[in-house]
Amino acid sequence: MAGTFTVTLDLTETPVLLAGGDAEQAEALLAAGARLRVVAPAPGPALAALAEAGRLTLHRRAVLPADLDGVRLCVVALEGAAGEAVAAMARAAGALVSAVAAPPRACRGRASLVGAGPGDPALLTVKAVRALETADVVLYDKLIDPRLLDLAPAAARRIDVGKRCGRHAMSQAAINRLLVAEVRRGGHVVRLKGGDPFVFGRGGEELEALRAAGAAVEVIPGITAALATAARLGLPLTHRGLSRSLHLITAHGREGDVPPHDWRALAAAGGTLAVYMGARTLPRVAEALLAAGMPPATPAIAVENATLPGERRIRRTLADIAAAVAEAAVEGPTLTLIGEVVALAGTEAPAEAARHAA
Structure with missing residues (x-):
C-alpha cells in the first residue's frame, strides 16, 4: 500500500494547474502566490468570475496534455477515472500531483429565496406563506x-443572518x-429577505x-418598497x-458611497425616481440631481x-x-420618492385617515 508524506511548497509565481475544482480551492492557490490555470468542463459562476477578473486562466473543457506544459x-x-487519468498525465509530464476532494455535485435539499415584502x-404573498410552512430551516x-x-x-x-443596510453581522459571502x-x-x-430578493437584495448572488x-x-x-410605499401614499x-417611467436606484454602493449613476439621464427622464438605502447619502443624491x-x-x-x-x-x-431627513434622524429603512407624481400623495397614512374620518 502506497504511503503519503506531507510537504510544503513555495508556490510564489509557480505555474499550477487546477483540474476541476471550485472557487474556494482556486482562491487558496492564488493566496499562496500561484500562477493559476484552471481546466474544468463546467466551472461555477464564482470560478468564472475569478477568470473574468484576470486572476486566473480558465478553460471550459477536459484536461489536455498541453495544459501541463511548464506546470x-x-x-x-x-x-473516479477522470481524476486518475489527469493524475497519470501530470506525473508523466513531471509535475507534482495533489489530489483533493472534488466539489460536491449534488445537494440533497432545495432552497427557496423568498421576498418578505x-x-x-399582511403583504406577504400566499406562495411565500406556503414556502415558510414547509421550511426545515429559515x-x-x-x-x-x-x-x-x-x-x-x-x-x-x-438563523438570524443579521443583514441590514450598512450593518451586517454576516458578510454576503458567509451567507x-x-x-x-x-x-x-x-x-x-428558506432564505427570507426583506422586500423582493432581486431588487437591491443581492438575491442574484x-x-x-x-x-x-x-x-x-x-x-x-416580494412586494418591493417602492410599490408598497406608493400604495400607502x-x-x-x-x-x-406626469410620469411615463419609473427608475429604481440604490444610494448605497460597494464602499458605502453613492454609486456613479447617470444623473443627467435620470434628471432628463422626467419620470419617478425611487431611491433605496439613501437615508445617509441623500445629500449627495440631491446634489447630483440638482447639478x-x-x-x-x-x-x-x-x-x-x-x-x-x-x-x-x-x-x-x-x-x-x-436636510429634512437628516433633521428627522431616521433610523429605520427609508425610501425616497422624487418626481412630479409625489404632489399626488396623500398627507396621512390610511389608518390615520380612517380614524380621523370617524
Whole structure:
C-alpha cells in the first residue's frame, strides 16, 4: 500500500494547474502566490468570475496534455477515472500531483429565496406563506417581522443572518456559504429577505451560489418598497401627463458611497425616481440631481418604516428633502420618492385617515 508524506511548497509565481475544482480551492492557490490555470468542463459562476477578473486562466473543457506544459504542481479535484487519468498525465509530464476532494455535485435539499415584502406581514404573498410552512430551516434578515417566522414549523431552525443596510453581522459571502451548507444537509431551506430578493437584495448572488452547488432553487418575489410605499401614499408611480417611467436606484454602493449613476439621464427622464438605502447619502443624491438639471422645486417625499406602525413621512422638495431627513434622524429603512407624481400623495397614512374620518 502506497504511503503519503506531507510537504510544503513555495508556490510564489509557480505555474499550477487546477483540474476541476471550485472557487474556494482556486482562491487558496492564488493566496499562496500561484500562477493559476484552471481546466474544468463546467466551472461555477464564482470560478468564472475569478477568470473574468484576470486572476486566473480558465478553460471550459477536459484536461489536455498541453495544459501541463511548464506546470510544477497539478491539483486534481476530479473523481473516479477522470481524476486518475489527469493524475497519470501530470506525473508523466513531471509535475507534482495533489489530489483533493472534488466539489460536491449534488445537494440533497432545495432552497427557496423568498421576498418578505416591505414589513407588514399582511403583504406577504400566499406562495411565500406556503414556502415558510414547509421550511426545515429559515435564514432571515434582521428586520424581518417575527410574526413571519411563526409561519415556519415549530421544529424548523431559525438563523438570524443579521443583514441590514450598512450593518451586517454576516458578510454576503458567509451567507452564501451557509446557504449551500444547509442545502447539502438536506431538507427545505428558506432564505427570507426583506422586500423582493432581486431588487437591491443581492438575491442574484445567493442564486448563483446555490446553482453552482447543484441545488434546486425557487425564487418567490416580494412586494418591493417602492410599490408598497406608493400604495400607502395613494401615489401612482406612473401617471398620464406626469410620469411615463419609473427608475429604481440604490444610494448605497460597494464602499458605502453613492454609486456613479447617470444623473443627467435620470434628471432628463422626467419620470419617478425611487431611491433605496439613501437615508445617509441623500445629500449627495440631491446634489447630483440638482447639478444634472432637475428643478429644485421637484416634489420629494421620504418614508421611514413604510407599512409599519412606526411609519414616518417627510415631504419636501428636491432642494430641501435631504436636510429634512437628516433633521428627522431616521433610523429605520427609508425610501425616497422624487418626481412630479409625489404632489399626488396623500398627507396621512390610511389608518390615520380612517380614524380621523370617524
